[in-house]
Amino acid sequence: MKLLEARIREDGLVLPGNVLKVNSFLNHQIDPELMNTIGQEFAHLFRDDNITRILTVESSGIAPAIMTGLALHVPVLFARKTKSSTMNNSLYTADVYSYTKKVTNKISVDQKFLLADDNVLIIDDFLANGQAVSGLLEICRQAQANVAGVGIVVEKAFQTGGQLLRDQGVRLESLAQIASFADDQVHFVGEVVE
Numbered sequence: 325m326k327l328l329e330a331r332i333r334e335d336g337l338v339l340p341g342n343v344l345k346v347n348s349f350l351n352h353q354i355d356p357e358l359m360n361t362i363g364q365e366f367a368h369l370f371r372d373d374n375i376t377r378i379l380t381v382e383s384s385g386i387a388p389a390i391m392t393g394l395a396l397h398v399p400v401l402f403a404r405k406t407k408s409s410t411m412n413n414s415l416y417t418a419d420v421y422s423y424t425k426k427v428t429n430k431i432s433v434d435q436k437f438l439l440a441d442d443n444v445l446i447i448d449d450f451l452a453n454g455q456a457v458s459g460l461l462e463i464c465r466q467a468q469a470n471v472a473g474v475g476i477v478v479e480k481a482f483q484t485g486g487q488l489l490r491d492q493g494v495r496l497e498s499l500a501q502i503a504s505f506a507d508d509q510v511h512f513v514g515e516v517v518e
């Protein structure tokens with residue numbers, strides 16, 4: 325998605341440790357018009373897949389997920405990282421290990437919002453090592469819901485997540501794919517070097 329790549333080039337900041345800071349439009353301040361365009365793009369990619377529900381994980385996945393749900397006219401469910409006091413029902417849970425933070429988080433969703441006849445589209449902001457998406461896939465497995473695919477805003481293609489998912493036969497659609505941060509610049513997969 326050229327618009328997204330241009331925005332990453334313009335506003336993204338490469339931090340030490342191969343981290344892209346996109347706080348001005350995705351991870352802190354949110355650009356609703358860009359998110360809307362992103363949601364429409366995911367909706368277009370999965371328009372023939374009879375998606376019944378969007379699944380993401382809080383917090384940064386929610387913005388692109390909600391715009392996708394709006395475009396596809398389906399509900400958006402986000403897994404929680406901390407148990408809310410109003411979550412008294414039975415839960416599906418999965419452990420998500422964060423390589424960046426070196427901690428394991430438990431994510432959970434209320435069983436009543438994810439059904440065996442659901443056809444789920446998983447959305448997230450970043451794909452790095454794929455642990456968050458793997459946790460969401462595990463939750464769908466527990467619910468016996470079908471996963472139509474995974475939509476990612478920014479895939480760091482030099483990390484293992486993309487391969488991990490494709491090896492499992494998961495359909496993965498990434499709107500921007502970063503090949504490297506060489507020389508502290510963002511290099512996209514397939515970009516022509518002039």
Ligand code: G4P
Nearest residue numbers: 343344382383384385422423424450451452453454455456
């Ligand atoms: P993984 O799920 O792909 O294995 O990711 P990893 O553990 O490496 O990353 C942990 C967190 O860092 C996730 O957000 C992930 O979205 C985010 N992340 C990974 N790489 C980048 C990056 O280059 N830039 C930015 N901005 N974020 C990155 P989180 O901490 O779980 O939560 P939240 O921000 O959604 O609340």
Ligand code: NA
Nearest residue numbers: 384385449450
């Ligand atoms: Na995320």
Ligand code: NA
Nearest residue numbers: 351384449450
């Ligand atoms: Na994040």
